Structure formats: C-alpha cells, structure tokens
Amino acid sequence: MNQFNLGMIGGGTVGSGVFHALQQNSALLTARIGVGIAIRKVAVKAFDEPRPYPITEKLMTLNWRDVVEDPEIHIVTELVGGTGIAKTMILAALERGKAVVTANKALISAHGPELFAAARKHNTSLYFEASVAGGIPIIKVLRESMVGNRIDRIDGIVNGTCNYILTRMKREGAAFADVLADAQRLGYAEADPTLDVDGHDAAHKIGILASLAHGFWVDHHDIHVEGIRSLTPLDIRFAAQLGYTIKLLGMVRMAPPASGKKNSGPRISVSVSPTLVPDGHVLASVNDVFNAVFVSGSPIGDTLYYGRGAGKDATASAILSDIADAALDRKHGTPQRVPPFVAHARDGKVIPYAETRSRFYLRLNVLDRAGVIAKISAIISKAGLSLSSIVQPEGHEGETVPLILMTHIAQRAAMDKAVTAISKLPAVKGPSLLLPVEDFG
Structure with a gap:
C-alpha cells in the first residue's frame, strides 16, 4: 500500500499544529x-474552539469513536492529554489493530506497561517520540541509535x-514567585x-527515558521528585559565586550491583531535583524554554541532544516523525x-534515593553568634x-x-540525618535547603 489514512483525536493547539504541518509538508x-499520508477525520471538542491553525471543516467530528472505529483509518494520533479518556481512546484504537501516535507523557508514565502490552497483543505499535523533550528525537536515539x-x-x-524560570532568576536576580507570574502571563x-x-512533568519524562535505557519499566512512584519552589535569589547567587548554575535535572544513574548478588538485573537511581551544574558544562548554558538531554554510554561516550522541548511546532515535528515510522512499518x-522496552521481565530495580551519592550544597539560616559554625561542623x-x-x-x-x-561526596541518607540534627540546633532558624552538586566526573 502506498497511502495510509490518518485519523486525529484532538484539534486544539497541538492538534491543529500537526494538521498544519502535515498540510505544509505532505509532499x-x-x-x-515513498508513502502518502491522507488525513481522513479529526475529532475535536467543538467546531469553533480557538486554535492557532484552521482545520478543514468537512474533516471534523465531535465523536472520537468516528476516528477509532473507521475501518479506513490505519493510523491514529492521540493529542488530547491526561490519563482518563485518552487511555480509553488509545486502547480502543490498538484493539482494532491501528497504529497509535501520542505525545502523552503522563499517560505513558502511568500506564505504559498496559498500553504496550495491548499493542503487542493486537500486533500493532504505539509511537511516543513527542512524549519527551518535544522536537528532540531522544526516544529514537535511545531506542534505536544507541x-x-x-x-x-x-x-x-x-x-x-x-x-x-531559573534562567530569569539568574539573569535578573528575581524571585521565584515574580518570574512564575510573568511566565504565566506569557503562556510559558x-x-x-x-x-x-x-517536578512531576520532568519525572514523567525522565522515567520514560530510564525505562528505555535500562530495559525494565520504571514506575513513576519510585522516582525521587523535588521542584523549584524553595529556591531563592540568594541560592542562585551563591551557586554562581561558587562556579555553578542551578538547573532542574532529571537524572538516571547506574548503581553498583547488590552486595552478594550475581547476575541480577540492573540497579539504577532515578530522580528529579534542582541541581548545581558546573558553569563550564554544556548543560549550564541551556537557557529559557529550551531542553537538553545529556547521555553517556559505552562505547559511544558523551552525547548531547538540544532543542525546543514543547510547543505546537516542536511537538508537530516529533508527531510527523512517528506518523512516518508508522506508515513505513505498516x-x-x-x-x-525494535521493541520499546526490551526486557519487561528483567529483574531491574530503582534503588531508594537515600542510597545515592553525590556532593551537596546546604544553605542554612543561622543566628550570627560565635561558635555556631563549630557546632554545625561537629555534627557534619x-x-x-x-x-x-x-x-x-x-x-x-x-x-x-x-x-x-559544600560537601565532598556523601550518601544521601547520611546527609539527611546530619541536616535533621543541624536543624535542631537553637541557632539554626527557618527552613534549610539541600541540593545535589553534579560535577560530571
């Protein structure tokens, strides 16, 4: 077959962006x-809902089942989002043997094993390049290129x-709440x-990458997650004075084998946290709304993937890539x-965050009295x-x-115990802030 019919569910910002990109780049x-893609139906919430690009009126329907139940449609895109009705839509399409393309990282993170099992059962595939880092082809890199x-x-x-937000806080010395309000006004x-x-959006994405990289499903409940609300302009400035930039990093690390156990599955740590990154590292210069993923492997070494991580155009690029793959596979x-997750039965494990090791940045608020530093140092x-x-x-x-x-490398559990003891000192006032320091050594 040299032409496949596409059905789209979702015609808002992202959906209309995909429709527009297909119209522009179809030829x-x-x-x-070497395969044609024809849009047959587009399910929308309302014919007159606001959208950045128009959708041909005769193609629109208000019933998503018109898309998944149409026997002439071979490929379905789900661009609704969320973990409710979107799951029902995708399963209904897979059960009918249709290839499904989605950008839904929350759904993949929460229900990935069930969705991929349904695809295998019905001899079809689920494509999800747009679920992580927008237009950066990181899924294909981990799944195929590496x-x-x-x-x-x-x-x-x-x-x-x-x-x-973190870029603006560093450039301007602005407070988190002020930059957040501006970001909301600008639509970011x-x-x-x-x-x-x-940090939950980042956790969905880094969990998917961890699963791809290590071949077993990483449950999002096993990921340690911290956000950026507690950061202050002081932290940004102190980090800069020490030669670091604070970034919200999703991190996946190989962990040492379990003591006394041979031939067990991989042990990894998976976390999301504001992290001090050396100013000389390439990730420190990734600013504004851009995304970047730094991957280190063997034999390839260090690699970097950079680009826009969200928005209708970046997402449309990734969706079109998956549509092309789906058409060629058909x-x-x-x-x-290449199976998306090659070893579901593999005995892999996400270790507790308390077992991880790194250097640390600790910010305290203390009474300006003699002997305070000595008491804190004694606890350390x-x-x-x-x-x-x-x-x-x-x-x-x-x-x-x-x-x-600033500490040397230490286990998180020991650091947490020390911070708890320090916080009980009468001279220590208010909340402290503990962040990992990543030197990429």
Missing part, C-alpha cells in the same frame, strides 16, 4: 518515505517552564503550575522493528561527612544570616 514527507550501547547516565533538562506556565514547578509489515564530622567549603556572606542585615556549606 515532502511522501517524497522522502541499541548497541550500555547507558551509564542520563541528565535531562526536560521541563521548559522550570528552565525559563499554566494557571496551575504544580505539574511543572513541583507498508513493510513490521509492527515492531560525627556523621562521617566532610566539607569542601563554608561561605558566610557579609553585609546581611537582620538577626539571622545565610550559611552555605
């Missing part, structure tokens, strides 16, 4: 893959909203920004060239930890002053 796509590599680490700036942040600024009768030493530097900036007015501690 180019056909010339490159299929012969052992992945040692992944570091991802995968949420444009947080990266925009949602009216309810919780999913972004509390044409050649190969529903799965008793916990078996060591400090690389102590910074107590001058010129701060008020009863308390900030105190910045």
Whole structure:
C-alpha cells in the first residue's frame, strides 16, 4: 500500500499544529518515505474552539469513536492529554489493530506497561517520540541509535517552564514567585503550575527515558521528585559565586550491583531535583524554554541532544516523525522493528534515593553568634561527612544570616540525618535547603 489514512483525536493547539504541518509538508514527507499520508477525520471538542491553525471543516467530528472505529483509518494520533479518556481512546484504537501516535507523557508514565502490552497483543505499535523533550528525537536515539550501547547516565533538562524560570532568576536576580507570574502571563506556565514547578512533568519524562535505557519499566512512584519552589535569589547567587548554575535535572544513574548478588538485573537511581551544574558544562548554558538531554554510554561516550522541548511546532515535528515510522512499518509489515522496552521481565530495580551519592550544597539560616559554625561542623564530622567549603556572606542585615556549606561526596541518607540534627540546633532558624552538586566526573 502506498497511502495510509490518518485519523486525529484532538484539534486544539497541538492538534491543529500537526494538521498544519502535515498540510505544509505532505509532499515532502511522501517524497522522502515513498508513502502518502491522507488525513481522513479529526475529532475535536467543538467546531469553533480557538486554535492557532484552521482545520478543514468537512474533516471534523465531535465523536472520537468516528476516528477509532473507521475501518479506513490505519493510523491514529492521540493529542488530547491526561490519563482518563485518552487511555480509553488509545486502547480502543490498538484493539482494532491501528497504529497509535501520542505525545502523552503522563499517560505513558502511568500506564505504559498496559498500553504496550495491548499493542503487542493486537500486533500493532504505539509511537511516543513527542512524549519527551518535544522536537528532540531522544526516544529514537535511545531506542534505536544507541541499541548497541550500555547507558551509564542520563541528565535531562526536560521541563521548559522550570528552565525559563531559573534562567530569569539568574539573569535578573528575581524571585521565584515574580518570574512564575510573568511566565504565566506569557503562556510559558499554566494557571496551575504544580505539574511543572513541583517536578512531576520532568519525572514523567525522565522515567520514560530510564525505562528505555535500562530495559525494565520504571514506575513513576519510585522516582525521587523535588521542584523549584524553595529556591531563592540568594541560592542562585551563591551557586554562581561558587562556579555553578542551578538547573532542574532529571537524572538516571547506574548503581553498583547488590552486595552478594550475581547476575541480577540492573540497579539504577532515578530522580528529579534542582541541581548545581558546573558553569563550564554544556548543560549550564541551556537557557529559557529550551531542553537538553545529556547521555553517556559505552562505547559511544558523551552525547548531547538540544532543542525546543514543547510547543505546537516542536511537538508537530516529533508527531510527523512517528506518523512516518508508522506508515513505513505498516507498508513493510513490521509492527515492531525494535521493541520499546526490551526486557519487561528483567529483574531491574530503582534503588531508594537515600542510597545515592553525590556532593551537596546546604544553605542554612543561622543566628550570627560565635561558635555556631563549630557546632554545625561537629555534627557534619560525627556523621562521617566532610566539607569542601563554608561561605558566610557579609553585609546581611537582620538577626539571622545565610550559611552555605559544600560537601565532598556523601550518601544521601547520611546527609539527611546530619541536616535533621543541624536543624535542631537553637541557632539554626527557618527552613534549610539541600541540593545535589553534579560535577560530571
């Protein structure tokens, strides 16, 4: 077959962007893959809903079942979002043997095993390039281009909203709340920004990448997640004085094998946290709404993937790539060239965050009294930890002053225990802030 029919569910900002991109680049796509793509139906919430690009009226329907139940439609795009009705839509399409393309990272993160099992059962495929980092082809890189590599680490700036806020905080010395309000006004942040600024969107994405890289499903409940609400302009400035930039990083690391166990599955750590990144590292210069994913593997070494992580155009690019793959797979009768997750039964494990190791940045607010630093240092030493530097900036007015501690490499559990003990000192006032420091050594 040299032409496949496409049905789209969702005609809002992203959906109309995909429709527009297909209209603009249809001839180019056909010339490159040798297969035509014809849009047959587009399910929308309302015919007159606001959308950046028009959709041909005769193609629109208000009933998504008109798309998934049409026997003439071979490929379905789900661009509705969420984990409710979108799951029903995708399963209904897969059960009818249709290829499905989605940008729904929350759904993949929450229900990936069920969705991919349904695709296998009905001899079809689920494509999800647009679910992580927008227009950056990181899914295909991990799934296909690096299929012969052992992945040692992944570091991802995968949420444009947080990266925009942190960039503005560093450039302008502005407070988090002020930049967030501006981001909402400009459309970079949602009216309810919780999913972004509390780190959950990044967790959905880094969990998908971790699953691809290590061959077993990473449950999003096993990912340690911290957001950026607690960051202050002081933290941004102190980090800069120490030679670092704070970024919200999704991090995946290989962990040492379990003691006494041989031939067990991979052990990895997966986390999302504001992290101090050295100014000389390429990730420190990824600014505004851009995303970047740094992948280190063997034999390939270090690689970087950079681009726009969201928006109608970046998402449309990734969706078109998946549509092309779906059409070619259909044409050649190969529903799965490379399985998305190659070893679901593999005995892999996400280790507790408390077992991870790194250097740390600790910001305290303390009374400006003699002997305070000595007492804090004694607790640090008793916990078996060591400090690389102590910074107590001058010129701060008020009863308390900030105190910045930088540690050598330590286990998170030991660091948490020390911070708990320090917080009980009468001279320590207000909340502290503990962040990992990543030197990429």
